[in-house]
Amino acid sequence: MAVKFKDGVVLGADSRTTTGSYIANRVTDKLTQVYDKIWCCRSGSAADTQAVADIVKYHLDLYTTQHGKPPTARIAASLFQEITYTNKDALSAGLIVAGYDDKTKGEVYSIPLGGSVHKQPYAIAGSGSAFIYGWTAKNFKEEMSKEEVINFTKTALSQAIKWDGSSGGVIRIVILTAEGIERLVFYPDEHENF
Amino acid sequence: MDHDPFRWGRPNDATYGGYNTKIAHANPQAGNAAMPTMNTQQPIVTGTSVIAMKFKDGIVIAADNLGSYGALARFDDVERLFPVGENTVVGISGDISDLQYISRLLEDLEIDNNYDYDGHSLRAPHIHEYLQKVFYARRSKMDPLWNSTIVGGFDDEGKPFLKYVDLLGVKYSAPTLATGFGAYLASPILRKVIFEEKDVEKVDEETARNAIKECMKVLYYRDARSLDKYSMITITKEKGVVFEKNLRSENQSWRFAKDIKGYGTQKV
Amino acid sequence: MVRVNKPYHVSLAEFLLQMLQVLGVGVHDDGERGRTSVGTGYDLSNSVFSPDGRNFQVEYAAKAVENGSTSLAIKTPTGVVFAVEKIITSKLLVPNKNNRIQTIGRSIGAVYSGLLPDGRHLVSRARDEFNSYRGQYKEDITVPYLIDRLGNYVQAYTCYNSVRPFGITSIIGGVDGEGSHLYMLEPSGVYWGYKGAAAGKGRQSAKNELEKLKYDELTSKDAIKEAARIIYLAHEDNKDKDFEIEISWVDTVETKGLHQFVPEDLLAEAKAYAQDKLNEDEDEDEEDDEDEDMDN
Numbered sequence: 001m002a003v004k005f006k007d008g009v010v011l012g013a014d015s016r017t018t019t020g021s022y023i024a025n026r027v028t029d030k031l032t033q034v035y036d037k038i039w040c041c042r043s044g045s046a047a048d049t050q051a052v053a054d055i056v057k058y059h060l061d062l063y064t065t066q067h068g069k070p071p072t073a074r075i076a077a078s079l080f081q082e083i084t085y086t087n088k089d090a091l092s093a094g095l096i097v098a099g100y101d102d103k104t105k106g107e108v109y110s111i112p113l114g115g116s117v118h119k120q121p122y123a124i125a126g127s128g129s130a131f132i133y134g135w136t137a138k139n140f141k142e143e144m145s146k147e148e149v150i151n152f153t154k155t156a157l158s159q160a161i162k163w164d165g166s167s168g169g170v171i172r173i174v175i176l177t178a179e180g181i182e183r184l185v186f187y188p189d190e191h192e193n194f
Numbered sequence: 195m196d197h198d199p200f201r202w203g204r205p206n207d208a209t210y211g212g213y214n215t216k217i218a219h220a221n222p223q224a225g226n227a228a229m230p231t232m233n234t235q236q237p238i239v240t241g242t243s244v245i246a247m248k249f250k251d252g253i254v255i256a257a258d259n260l261g262s263y264g265a266l267a268r269f270d271d272v273e274r275l276f277p278v279g280e281n282t283v284v285g286i287s288g289d290i291s292d293l294q295y296i297s298r299l300l301e302d303l304e305i306d307n308n309y310d311y312d313g314h315s316l317r318a319p320h321i322h323e324y325l326q327k328v329f330y331a332r333r334s335k336m337d338p339l340w341n342s343t344i345v346g347g348f349d350d351e352g353k354p355f356l357k358y359v360d361l362l363g364v365k366y367s368a369p370t371l372a373t374g375f376g377a378y379l380a381s382p383i384l385r386k387v388i389f390e391e392k393d394v395e396k397v398d399e400e401t402a403r404n405a406i407k408e409c410m411k412v413l414y415y416r417d418a419r420s421l422d423k424y425s426m427i428t429i430t431k432e433k434g435v436v437f438e439k440n441l442r443s444e445n446q447s448w449r450f451a452k453d454i455k456g457y458g459t460q461k462v
Numbered sequence: 463m464v465r466v467n468k469p470y471h472v473s474l475a476e477f478l479l480q481m482l483q484v485l486g487v488g489v490h491d492d493g494e495r496g497r498t499s500v501g502t503g504y505d506l507s508n509s510v511f512s513p514d515g516r517n518f519q520v521e522y523a524a525k526a527v528e529n530g531s532t533s534l535a536i537k538t539p540t541g542v543v544f545a546v547e548k549i550i551t552s553k554l555l556v557p558n559k560n561n562r563i564q565t566i567g568r569s570i571g572a573v574y575s576g577l578l579p580d581g582r583h584l585v586s587r588a589r590d591e592f593n594s595y596r597g598q599y600k601e602d603i604t605v606p607y608l609i610d611r612l613g614n615y616v617q618a619y620t621c622y623n624s625v626r627p628f629g630i631t632s633i634i635g636g637v638d639g640e641g642s643h644l645y646m647l648e649p650s651g652v653y654w655g656y657k658g659a660a661a662g663k664g665r666q667s668a669k670n671e672l673e674k675l676k677y678d679e680l681t682s683k684d685a686i687k688e689a690a691r692i693i694y695l696a697h698e699d700n701k702d703k704d705f706e707i708e709i710s711w712v713d714t715v716e717t718k719g720l721h722q723f724v725p726e727d728l729l730a731e732a733k734a735y736a737q738d739k740l741n742e743d744e745d746e747d748e749e750d751d752e753d754e755d756m757d758n
Contacts, residue, residue: 067607078600085291089235114238116291118261118269130266298600302593305568309589311561311723
């Protein structure tokens with residue numbers, strides 16, 4: 001999931017990767033950097049989303065050399081969208097793109113399976129998201145403080161982890177603001193009874 | 195291992211069982227095993243009905259703002275009406291990623307068309323014809339754009355224009371039109387207002403808009419993939435394109451629910 | 463004078479002559495330029511430098527521009543105004559048709575002086591760039607990036623002997639998310655950003671006038687008038703010929719960010735203003751003359 005707040009955006013994810021019901025990786029990092037302050041949350045096929053993220057990362061790098069300026073989250077979202085849309089038959093990728101720049105103060109884009117783009121104040125995706133649609137819709141507020149938004153993300157993810165068998169492990173959070181990039185990790189004993 | 199000289203090196207059926215054709219989507223049909231099974235795509239995020247009708251001075255069209263993900267009401271802010279050129283609108287139902295693609299096509303079409311300062315402008319018949327060709331070309335490639343659309347505006351004679359085209363490239367025209375569930379739920383209601391082309395002259399803007407609003411309400415009652423938040427566009431020569439967003443289906447009738455008890459004979 | 467039609471198939475005699483010239487022994491002197499150049503063979507192909515490091519084909523292309531009809535553009539804080547002097551080469555031409563200013567995308571305008579078909583081709587290329595950028599990034603190309611792409615494109619036509627450089631200087635500008643932009647692109651592929659730009663026959667007097675404008679205070683509506691005035695003034699260099707004036711603009715407010723021709727009333731107003739100003743200047747000149755007479 002990714003959430004826009006007062007100072008920028010936060011991205012959050014659990015750390016479970018499964019092959020069927022076997023946990024292939026219990027400490028996965030699903031928050032992937034594609035540019036300095038443009039990150040994505042990957043859900044769906046790990047192989048597909050890693051490949052797509054790598055391609056977008058390359059294009060954003062190229063964009064910087066060609067334009068002499070950093071890309072926006074919107075540009076990144078468009079690149080993700082084009083790849084997932086034109087290859088919709090071959091890919092299983094549900095992505096959320098979130099980025100911070102001084103002009104927009106943070107943006108969140110949801111790119112679900114078919115390859116459409118949806119600009120949102122916050123976005124949730126992946127198997128666990130089904131369990132937290134209600135809670136997030138009720139508890140989301142515009143312009144939350146940093147502390148509020150971390151609590152929001154942590155609570156939402158801990159509920160997803162609790163009810164969804166395919167979600168689990170630690171909660172990873174990335175915070176993108178004017179200040180920079182900050183990473184947080186919450187272990188099961190810290191979020192289980194949150 | 196199979197030691198038959200013509201099957202040497204392959205797994206022995208007696209040991210391992212026959213080859214499971216379900217693996218790797220191999221086609222189970224004998225004699226066609228070289229071909230993988232082909233799947234045309236399926237819609238993922240979808241938009242439901244678009245409904246529209248003519249009236250004496252123009253057309254009115256509406257579509258709700260829901261982007262469904264299966265039964266999940268995933269996005270509640272999807273715009274499915276697109277004004278194109280001076281006085282044309284395209285309403286799109288079906289797959290939202292294809293809808294966004296079509297909206298880009300229409301934008302490109304408009305940009306290219308403005309390059310010639312020849313006094314001609316894109317009108318509804320041109321846009322409809324263009325869309326029909328795009329849809330038909332794509333379905334002929336076995337890669338359809340998964341949508342049904344309604345194009346509204348004015349024809350070459352300046353009379354109200356309303357025409358449908360869908361993922362197969364099928365097109366037809368009628369004074370009232372509806373895609374998806376709307377074809378079952380809205381069309382009968384709209385046809386009570388305008389039954390045939392000559393009735394269009396008798397219907398004014400107000401009547402048409404009220405009929406469409408009433409249909410949006412019925413669709414919300416009976417379409418499980420719909421929303422009571424919708425957009426509506428009215429096009430007249432006088433006022434041009436009037437785009438109303440974030441409309442709500444109002445005056446819904448629910449109070450009668452209190453008198454309904456049990457499912458037949460129960461009184462309490 | 464040695465004329466080498468195919469520099470890569472030179473006879474031995476011609477080769478020796480060229481070698482002499484390379485060594486500075488040549489005696490061909492271009493009176494007009496006062497430099498050894500024309501007719502040495504170094505001006506016949508793009509991919510060959512002259513010994514003193516010039517690409518003559520590019521310089522000749524610039525000549526084609528110098529004689530073209532005057533075009534100009536003015537950048538304001540909110541937009542850009544384009545204007546061009548259209549010399550009426552035949553009375554049979556339909557008045558107010560045969561447009562010279564073109565649009566790239568929605569918010570970018572282009573006008574050029576020189577070989578018009580070359581300009582058409584460049585605009586066509588610019589539109590392709592616009593479309594491909596939209597296809598890739600799903601948003602409109604910015605003016606600085608477009609001009610960079612076009613600069614590279616034009617430059618490539620100075621590097622190969624199978625092509626000739628563009629015989630145009632084009633003025634391209636518009637508005638995007640970052641504000642208003644104006645650039646002028648020359649046959650060599652070089653481009654610079656300007657507040658006011660002019661090309662073609664009347665460029666010198668046009669530039670003199672453009673330098674006097676107060677760009678920070680200029681509204682796009684005022685810029686239309688000034689553009690008209692400067693075109694009329696620059697036409698003085700070409701007075702014997704009839705002309706039309708074509709003006710377009712793009713402004714974040716006035717045209718909602720769309721590049722389009724100015725409405726007829728504004729054009730008429732601008733023309734009237736231009737003629738008034740021109741007459742004023744002429745009167746002043748006459749007065750000056752009288753003063754001088756009295757002094758004498």
